[in-house]
Amino acid sequence: MDIIEELRGKDPDSLEGTPEEVRNKTPEQLRQLVDVLDAHLRSLHQADNGELRDLTVAEDKAFRYGLAVREAAIKRIEEHRAVSEVFSRRPEAVKRAYAHIRNGIDGSNGVVRMSTHEARDTALRTLDDRSSSAHLRPDEKDQLEVQIRRNTDVARRIIVTETEAYRSAWMKLVTQVDGAMYLEDDERDAMRAYAEYRAASLSNASGGFGVPVFIDPSIIMTAQGSGNPFLQICKQVDVNTNTWKGVSSAGVTWSFDAEGVEVSDDAPTLAQPTVPINMARGLIPYSIEIGQDYPAFASEMSNLLAEGYDELLVDKFTRGSGTGEPNGVLTVLSASATNRVGVQTSGANFGPGDPYSVWKALPQRFRRKSSWLMSVDVNNKIRQIATANVFHATTVNLPAEWADMLFGKTTYESPYMPDTTTSTSANSGLAVVGDFSGYVIARRAGMSVELVPHLLSTTTNLPNGQRAWFAYSRIGGNVVNTSAFRLLVNTA
Numbered sequence: 001m002d003i004i005e006e007l008r009g010k011d012p013d014s015l016e017g018t019p020e021e022v023r024n025k026t027p028e029q030l031r032q033l034v035d036v037l038d039a040h041l042r043s044l045h046q047a048d049n050g051e052l053r054d055l056t057v058a059e060d061k062a063f064r065y066g067l068a069v070r071e072a073a074i075k076r077i078e079e080h081r082a083v084s085e086v087f088s089r090r091p092e093a094v095k096r097a098y099a100h101i102r103n104g105i106d107g108s109n110g111v112v113r114m115s116t117h118e119a120r121d122t123a124l125r126t127l128d129d130r131s132s133s134a135h136l137r138p139d140e141k142d143q144l145e146v147q148i149r150r151n152t153d154v155a156r157r158i159i160v161t162e163t164e165a166y167r168s169a170w171m172k173l174v175t176q177v178d179g180a181m182y183l184e185d186d187e188r189d190a191m192r193a194y195a196e197y198r199a200a201s202l203s204n205a206s207g208g209f210g211v212p213v214f215i216d217p218s219i220i221m222t223a224q225g226s227g228n229p230f231l232q233i234c235k236q237v238d239v240n241t242n243t244w245k246g247v248s249s250a251g252v253t254w255s256f257d258a259e260g261v262e263v264s265d266d267a268p269t270l271a272q273p274t275v276p277i278n279m280a281r282g283l284i285p286y287s288i289e290i291g292q293d294y295p296a297f298a299s300e301m302s303n304l305l306a307e308g309y310d311e312l313l314v315d316k317f318t319r320g321s322g323t324g325e326p327n328g329v330l331t332v333l334s335a336s337a338t339n340r341v342g343v344q345t346s347g348a349n350f351g352p353g354d355p356y357s358v359w360k361a362l363p364q365r366f367r368r369k370s371s372w373l374m375s376v377d378v379n380n381k382i383r384q385i386a387t388a389n390v391f392h393a394t395t396v397n398l399p400a401e402w403a404d405m406l407f408g409k410t411t412y413e414s415p416y417m418p419d420t421t422t423s424t425s426a427n428s429g430l431a432v433v434g435d436f437s438g439y440v441i442a443r444r445a446g447m448s449v450e451l452v453p454h455l456l457s458t459t460t461n462l463p464n465g466q467r468a469w470f471a472y473s474r475i476g477g478n479v480v481n482t483s484a485f486r487l488l489v490n491t492a
Helices: 003-007 027-045 057-089 091-103 114-129 138-150 152-161 164-175 185-202 288-293 298-319 329-334 352-361 376-383
Strands: 236-238 242-245 275-276 278-287 341-343 371-374 409-411 430-432 441-450 466-479 485-489
Touching: 027 057, 057 409, 091 409, 114 138, 114 152, 138 152, 138 329, 152 164, 152 185, 152 441, 164 185, 236 278, 275 441, 278 288, 288 466, 298 329, 298 441, 329 430, 329 466, 329 485, 341 352, 352 430, 352 485, 376 409
Parallel strands: 236 441, 341 485, 371 409
Antiparallel strands: 242 275, 275 466, 278 466, 371 430, 430 485, 441 466
């Protein structure tokens, strides 16, 4: 869009403070803005043949507003130039002062005081910095961008953790028992900035060292490369309390009423589903020798944490008890007679009509966005249903890895869904179909890590020459709309 068109309708007489077009831009972006404004303002003021143009009222306002934006941009460029000159005279002192401002250590926690727009744009610029995010896959960067735009807490955490000073400080603190003694001034400032940000934004200053966002598996593992189907198809929310609370309703029931007849009361019944937040924890012990002799050990932190964390989430989102851990989708649905659809023949050998039955039982409004969840054993049995007499049940041939579509909807695997060969008890679930936005995953703050300097023998209480990383992340999951699912079971 033409920049003059963007400026039309803006009243220069009502302009107060810095124009929004100038905010959150680098010096180079400001110079480019001035060049573009010069060209467009010149075209408004003077025709190609050199004659001065008579401006309309709208064009005059746009012209004067553009001049104001240009002056503000030039003023900021000059301010930057003046600061740069100071840098050249007092580099160390000014660098420390600049680090304080950048990290929010200005006496009142600047990062927390940033507006949503400022925090988002600053975090997006950090994500676009190739030196910071070069190790991320394109799908991971796309997912992070979504989270930055959706969750201001992730954006602010990126600002305070994705700096060279914080990363180097974090590595020292999680690899050296006395790492705090070797922190440089800028590293100490960066860690203090994270502590102040955490205290102000999460009302909880205690805890370990927050994992830098760009290697935090609890944040970036939601990318499409993850093997966790729940993180791809379920609704995900970010919270800063110990419980997510939503509002649900079956909707408003309309009616046709005769002329002059009192309308019925169609007010909906509201419910408040909740998702408690629980703590997932992992301990990674290692010998002192490995810590000293394996220089790449610490850089593998994200992989070490992600594998165990991902496996735990798949397990608990599938069959978690809901007590001190997420409430699994299988746990909730198997306990509800309304959601269970029994097979035609109880036991391992379900028939070709069973997938049709459970699909039919799912309400129409949930079929449009539905998915399937099952074990590989159930998927294999479905692949073998087709015969010469039931050719309509054909899915894929043996060379295919998986029957990835049923009734036009994607099927996903959970190794914690029951196998047909072991599903002989009543109400044992075989396959789930439904709109998985009815299952909410609530996450809080990301992952933190602490260094345990010495592990002690469980028998003698003496050091055993090992250290450990203690990692923890708070997360919850629960079915918030049981109507959105149906469960194929052995006995309904």
